[in-house]
Amino acid sequence: MKLGLIGGGNIGQFLLQSVNGKQMIPNTTISGMFSRNQKTAQRLADVYQVINHESIESIIQSDVEAIVEAATVQVVEQSAAQILASGKDLILSSVGALADSHFYNELMSICQANGTKIHLPSGAVGGLDILKAAKSNGELEAVSITTTKPPHALENAPKDVRAVIFEGSASEAIKLYPKNINVSIILSLAGLGPEKTNVKIISDPDVKKNSHAIDAFGAFGRLTLTIENDPMPSNPKTSYLAALSVLATLKNKDEWIRVG
Numbered sequence: 708m709k710l711g712l713i714g715g716g717n718i719g720q721f722l723l724q725s726v727n728g729k730q731m732i733p734n735t736t737i738s739g740m741f742s743r744n745q746k747t748a749q750r751l752a753d754v755y756q757v758i759n760h761e762s763i764e765s766i767i768q769s770d771v772e773a774i775v776e777a778a779t780v781q782v783v784e785q786s787a788a789q790i791l792a793s794g795k796d797l798i799l800s801s802v803g804a805l806a807d808s809h810f811y812n813e814l815m816s817i818c819q820a821n822g823t824k825i826h827l828p829s830g831a832v833g834g835l836d837i838l839k840a841a842k843s844n845g846e847l848e849a850v851s852i853t854t855t856k857p858p859h860a861l862e863n864a865p866k867d868v869r870a871v872i873f874e875g876s877a878s879e880a881i882k883l884y885p886k887n888i889n890v891s892i893i894l895s896l897a898g899l900g901p902e903k904t905n906v907k908i909i910s911d912p913d914v915k916k917n918s919h920a921i922d923a924f925g926a927f928g929r930l931t932l933t934i935e936n937d938p939m940p941s942n943p944k945t946s947y948l949a950a951l952s953v954l955a956t957l958k959n960k961d962e963w964i965r966v967g
């Protein structure tokens with residue numbers, strides 16, 4: 708399968724290295740890419756033998772079957788509809804774009820009309836299987852996430868003191884921190900939705916890892932899950948697990964036997 712890639716940052720470079728460099732997915736290559744910084748994109752395209760496109764429209768017109776987004780929430784807002792309408796599936800890293808229910812429903816209608824699919828990797832968290840099962844008959848009651856990161860991995864965080872920099876709904880959190888709290892939206896989509904998922908973001912100068920503590924309860928019982936993620940060396944905002952989860956989604960995209 709030929710894939711297109713949008714974004715040549717952390718996750719994008721990890722995918723180029725894994726899929727093209729190490730050939731980790733049989734019969735699959737990233738054959739075209741587009742990124743905002745054309746100089747970096749051309750360098751990556753040369754290293755990994757990928758066509759460097761000068762626009763998203765140009766990738767859409769190419770022969771790739773699916774497009775992996777590893778850019779920004781804004782890129783998803785601007786281009787997802789066009790990609791899906793062109794008959795290509797979409798794998799999203801910036802899942803925060805789907806917090807807006809109107810946009811979510813619009814994309815779903817486009818998928819239905821064109822036979823296309825959106826794949827949402829679990830990103831830097833887990834437990835989505837539990838939330839989905841717990842809400843399957845409407846008996847999931849509450850979901851919350853507390854994210855703790857070092858100040859340099861957050862926007863506008865105090866440098867020297869531990870501080871709660873946000874407390875509120877996932878829907879508000881992603882508007883204020885679109886590069887930091889996509890995890891709250893994937894949890895929302897698996898569970899109770901962005902308005903009813905509670906988020907706390909803590910900036911802590913004494914931590915080195917990005918941790919996410921998830922708490923949920925309902926008729927099933929109680930879920931408490933804490934993950935301590937190693938950050939990506941080139942972008943501390945992003946956890947390594949987020950990149951791994953996109954790779955796993957690509958590996959499992961058309962699996963015959965599905966786990967979870």
Ligand SMILES: NC(=O)C1=CN([C@@H]2O[C@H](COP(=O)(O)OP(=O)(O)OC[C@H]3O[C@@H](n4cnc5c(N)ncnc54)[C@H](O)[C@@H]3O)[C@@H](O)[C@H]2O)C=CC1
Pocket residue numbers: 713714715716717718719741742743744777778779780782800801802828829830831832885886887889890893942944945946949
């Ligand atoms: N779902 C999850 O759990 C997680 C999601 N993310 C999200 O995944 C996305 C990618 O993350 P990283 O690779 O770490 O980010 P990054 O900042 O390292 O790379 C982003 C890339 O997108 C490119 N870009 C920016 N604007 C663009 C535009 N308008 N058109 C084309 N390319 C553009 C940049 O030049 C850069 O190459 C981000 O939105 C991030 O917030 C990150 C971590 C966890």
Ligand SMILES: O=C([O-])CC(=O)C(=O)O
Pocket residue numbers: 830831885886887888889890891917936944945946947949
């Ligand atoms: O990578 C992480 O730990 C979480 C993150 O940045 C996001 O959800 O946007």
